[in-house]
Amino acid sequence: MIDIEGLNKSYPIGNSSLHVLKGIDLKINEGELVAIMGSSGSGKSTLLNIIGMLDNYDSGSYKLDNVPIKDLDETKAAKYRNKFLGFVFQSFNLINYKTALENIALPLYYQGIPRNERQKVAQEYLKKVGLADWAEHLPSELSGGQKQRIAIARALASQPKVLLADEPTGALDSTTSEEVMDLIKQINNEGKTILVVTHEQDIANMCKRIITLKDGIIMTDMKTK
Amino acid sequence: MIFNKDSWKEIFDTIKKNKLRTFLSGFTVALGILIFIILFGLGNGLQSSFSMFFTDDQVNTIRVYPSTTTIPYRGYESKRQIKFTNDDVKKIKENFKGKIEDIVIRNTFYTQFSYKQQANGYQVRAVSPGHKEAEKTIIMKGRYLHEGDILNKTKHIVIGRLVEEDLFQKENALGKYIHENGNSWRVVGVFQDEGGDREERNLYVPYTTEQRMTNNDEVDQMIVVYDKNMSYEQSLTLEKELDAYIKNLKIISPKDNRGIYISNTGEEQENSRQFASVLQIIISFIGIGTLVAGVIGISNIMVFVVKERTKEIGIRKAIGASPRSIIAMILQESIFITMISGYTGLVVAILILNSIGDSLMDKYFISSPYIETSNAIWATIILIFFGALAGYLPARKAAKIKPIIALRDK
């Protein structure tokens, strides 16, 4: 599903540049649940953003479902993101003036799906994340865990091939974190490929495979249990 | 995309849920249009007051007044008082046949008139019938003086609207007699005049009647009415010819600047035309200024709006919004708001202008302010267009930035 070879990424800092990813080789198959670990600044988010086409890379190759992803213009990147990827962020990133249901339906709007159908699909995913009764609530009226579940429902609504989550539990307490991870595992069990960035060992342990980054290279890559 | 029903629904949703933002940009546009139209309308009102003042009297006339000479000439001493007579008028008429249409005679005197208990002093103009045209007198009831009055030297009188009010109170003056020094005059007409109150306190009598009563054939003032189609330059030439002819007739030195006094109303017309065009330029400047201020206002708000929405734009892009759809979203919203509020401002401003009416006339010389519909609509279109442009530039910038950068916002 994901095929990365010799990936490099630098950020320009003033006159010099900061080499963040230094030759990443990574293959992820369909249906995997992978945790990406590493200390702060090791390049986890950078890697995930490149996979998510939110950012571009300098050299190497990256194929998503056998489609080479390189130097996409914004229009094309938007189309691929909409078709292939779902994002879950640490800070939820819900649109604050839209209700839970409207937030979930939004990716479908950009797929050009008619309103009625959008509502129906959004309802379905709302039920799936256990928040059917919260459809008309604004994000400000929801708890952190609830917000993250809405975000997950939104990421799933467009039926992406891969779900990318950058510290999805970073802003949640441990019980809520566990609930959110249970939901992620359940979705993975239904066959979705999922990448989770975390620096919590407990969270990583709930995944099937753990990759550890250090200073922009993959240190360890192992299956759990 | 622009005409997609679904995208409009999305816009309305956004507008409904972001009331402050909607209000701010809408208010700016409405205010811009409002101020523009009101200023422009007031300017127009000012302008029409001025042109009203200047066109109170007929424009194609040359007025000739007798005065005293300052240069001795052909045996005459200086300081000689010149007097015109009926004979002079006849001679001038004959000499300038074809160039001039009429010479209106006007002699002025002041006297006391009474009716029943009411009495008051008024200026009386003893005139020939052509005076009606020259002064643009408007008959409200009855008639003006006619040739019959002149020939028969009748004691018929035409009185101003305010004279009727003064002397007759609520009574109808037509057919009644008013009295002056043992003479009784029959009121045959009541007039109004755009020249204002002073004009409407005048009275008109046949000049022949006045000449018989004073026992002479003198003429105080000649109003020479020339062909309407004459150009301004031609009228100046005529003025010179008249001056030369009359000076010769009355034996006044051609070098004497006095003796007779000549004034061409075409000149006034020319002056007022120039004044009006200066006024027009000032009004246009004010108009363009307010429009520019309005455009700057919306531009600032649009920059602010887009800045405020940076994070939202990042989110939308992360879940698959194309740059085009982002631009369309912001543009549609801003055009929609500017259109609705621009239209509201337009309607409110026109209502205000209409309600002002003539209420500012006395103090500020602004008579019924108005704006040409086409100007008002153009101003609105310009503001909407620049509002859209002002939204487009920051929207395009926002649509171009990478979603991760936009997401990092705030």
Ligand SMILES: Nc1ncnc2c1ncn2[C@@H]1O[C@H](COP(=O)(O)OP(=O)(O)OP(=O)(O)O)[C@@H](O)[C@H]1O
């Ligand atoms: N846009 C950027 N411009 C410059 N430097 C950047 C940029 N984004 C990230 N970096 C730098 O790249 C390095 C890797 O950042 P990254 O966000 O990938 O780390 P991370 O592993 O996700 O850390 P954390 O656990 O704190 O989220 C850091 O040193 C960071 O300062």
Ligand SMILES: [Mg+2]
């Ligand atoms: Mg990170």
